[in-house]
Amino acid sequence: MVAPSELEHSMEKMLLTFHKFAGEKNYMNRDDLQKLLDSEFSEFLKNQNDPMTVDKIMKDLDDCRKGQVNFRSYCSLIAGLLIACNEYYVKHMKKR
Amino acid sequence: MVAPSELEHSMEKMLLTFHKFAGEKNYMNRDDLQKLLDSEFSEFLKNQNDPMTVDKIMKDLDDCRKGQVNFRSYCSLIAGLLIACNEYYVKHMKKR
Structure with missing residues (x-):
C-alpha cells in the first residue's frame, strides 16, 4: 500500500473534521456548525461584523x-470558501 | 496573527496543488490533469480498469x-471524490 499523497491527506483531514463535529448522527446541527466554525475558522468568524453570520451560513x-448540515453541504461550504480564497490568491499573491 | 487550523492548512494545500499543475495560465489542460491525477491520486487511477478514465474526468x-479545468471544476472533482470516500467511510469505517 502506497502512502497517501499530501492532497489525499488533506482530503482525509476534511472528512474527519466533519465527523468530529457531526458525531454519530452524521450531520451537523446549528451548534455543531458553530463549534466547527469557532474551532477551524476562528479568524474568518472574527472578521465578520455580522452577528448573524453563523445563522446565515446555516440557512445556506x-x-x-x-436544521441539518449533511456532508454534501459541508463540501459546498468548503468549496465556497476555497473559491473565495482562490480569487484573492490569484489577484494578490500568485507570482505573475 | 493566529496559526492556521488543520482544516485551513488542508484547504491551503488544495489550493496550492491546483496552481502547481495549472501554472501561470490558471487552468489545467488535459496534460496537467493527467499529471495531477498521476501524482496525487495514483492508487485511484491504478484501480480504474478503464483506460479512458482521465478523458472521462476531463469531459465531466x-x-x-x-479543454480547460478551472478552479471551480477542480473543487467539483475534489468534492465528488470526498463524497464517494465519505459514503465508504460511513458504511465501513466509522465506529458505530
Missing part, C-alpha cells in the same frame, strides 16, 4: 430546512 | 468545452 447549507 | 470537468 441547510438544504432541506431540517 | 470541462464545463465550457474548451
Whole structure:
C-alpha cells in the first residue's frame, strides 16, 4: 500500500473534521456548525461584523430546512470558501 | 496573527496543488490533469480498469468545452471524490 499523497491527506483531514463535529448522527446541527466554525475558522468568524453570520451560513447549507448540515453541504461550504480564497490568491499573491 | 487550523492548512494545500499543475495560465489542460491525477491520486487511477478514465474526468470537468479545468471544476472533482470516500467511510469505517 502506497502512502497517501499530501492532497489525499488533506482530503482525509476534511472528512474527519466533519465527523468530529457531526458525531454519530452524521450531520451537523446549528451548534455543531458553530463549534466547527469557532474551532477551524476562528479568524474568518472574527472578521465578520455580522452577528448573524453563523445563522446565515446555516440557512445556506441547510438544504432541506431540517436544521441539518449533511456532508454534501459541508463540501459546498468548503468549496465556497476555497473559491473565495482562490480569487484573492490569484489577484494578490500568485507570482505573475 | 493566529496559526492556521488543520482544516485551513488542508484547504491551503488544495489550493496550492491546483496552481502547481495549472501554472501561470490558471487552468489545467488535459496534460496537467493527467499529471495531477498521476501524482496525487495514483492508487485511484491504478484501480480504474478503464483506460479512458482521465478523458472521462476531463469531459465531466470541462464545463465550457474548451479543454480547460478551472478552479471551480477542480473543487467539483475534489468534492465528488470526498463524497464517494465519505459514503465508504460511513458504511465501513466509522465506529458505530
